[in-house]
Amino acid sequence: MRSSITRTAALLCALCFAAGAQAADERLVLTGSSTVAPLALEIGKRFERENPGVRVDVQSGGSSRGVNDARSGLADIGMASRALEPAEADLNADAIAMDGIGLIVHADNPVHTLDADQVRAIYTGALTNWKAVGGPDRRITVVNKAEGRSTLALFLHHFGLTNRQIRAQVVIGDNEQGIKTVAGNPGAIGYVSIGTAEFDQAQGVPIRLLPMGGIAATVDNVASGRFPLARPLNLVTTGTPGPLVRRFIAFARSERVRDLVREQFFVPLAR
């Protein structure tokens, strides 16, 4: 009886090794931001097609993981949906696209603009009714992002808030969930990626992007750098990347992947 168990275990192990042995000649490993990962995956696929024998592996796990993995050498390239911090000055960051974050409200909401103090008051729970900012007598539903997302970090940083101060009624994961939540609630306010919001708005989803600091939340204003709440999508590497890594980064920044950047609702780099 015991021997049959051992035999089964041995067979399982053999199968695992056989599966692991099939590897490509050259491999690029990218880890990090789950915002960048879908775009990197598409770019990787095109890169594989143009460079036979190369395999591009993309794993998501947050910007911090991307930076850490690039530094430790666990990944050839780290992905980060934010600019590098001063403590990370030992690394290189190459932007492959921009992403803007815009406040959205329901299309029926007559409030067309909010200043920074009003946004702060709404998100900290000091203002709970749209009447106070010139809207109808309706309770405000504050939509916030879940902890760990770089969108949240960027939003908090821009308005000088901490997550403890925020009094949210809904906490969401991805952009689409945020847009659906706001579209279904005339009193809701949230913040999402501008590219995604603009696309959904064009599809007839009842939401409206609010301008920030007097600048309209459009993809064009993000591309030109005028929109204040924007972030670069970076590929992070250590001091001396190898030739294959350099080739991939040059490819990811080139004209040849602009359509992929647009397909993922990000903003291509301005030329």
Add this chain to the structure above:
Amino acid sequence: MISSANSSSSRSRVDAALRPALFALATASAALLALVLLFLAGESWPALAEGGWRRFLASDGWYPASGDFDLWPMAWATLAAATGALAIALPLGVGGAIFTRFYAPPPLAAAFRRLLGLLAGIPSVVFGLWGLTVLVPILARWQPPGTSLAAAILILALMVLPTVALTADSALAAVPPDWLAGAHALGLTRSATVLRVALPAARAGIAGGALLAAARALGETMAVLMVAGNVVQTPTGLFEPVRVLTANIALEMAYAAGTHRAALFASGLLLTALVALLAWSAARVGERTNA
């Protein structure tokens, strides 16, 4: 364990091979469960070792970035959502089962059962999408923000209803026909037969189905994540947003590292403990009613 050693006359080569093979399969499934538990404990160890288990019970809220990992509000929310869902699904499901078993004309009963089977097969994300785009806006118009404990309860009730109804139905079907015939012969009305004979006899099966449904409600992730609002707070009202343990893991796992990640595994461990407790009480209920 029943041994086949005594019936030596029928022992064949097939038996000799079958026994170790089945033993290996049984060991493998038991080992899998043990591995899952070990993995959960191992992954949550950094958080448990660093601040002790107390940090999960007596922290100042759930702020992983600043090292506060209070699990109580989410544990209460999880229990409240599952209990609420059962409170709705149990009367509906058992009522429906009694109707199809004792009152409905056979074609209608067959159609009803097929409908429930279909309902059981709908993926949870579809319920979630429907909840987010239809149910939540309706609730929001009445009691903003709409994403709330109530929305989670309603969606979960819909999801566990087929489990409750189908298990109750088969439990009622398993009541010995002689008993029903006897009740009829004694001149009992149909309602007395149902309430005093069939229901008590099917009690164990119905309770088992309810516990199965409760386990599903505790473990459901996507649908609840989409409609519950996911704000970490102890539920104080039906229309307040809450976050359940499964949603917590799904929302933050992709972005968590270090202690935060370990804390999410600890919430998985807590959830597993809740489900294990439920399974244990299910076994106890079964024992008591069979004895």
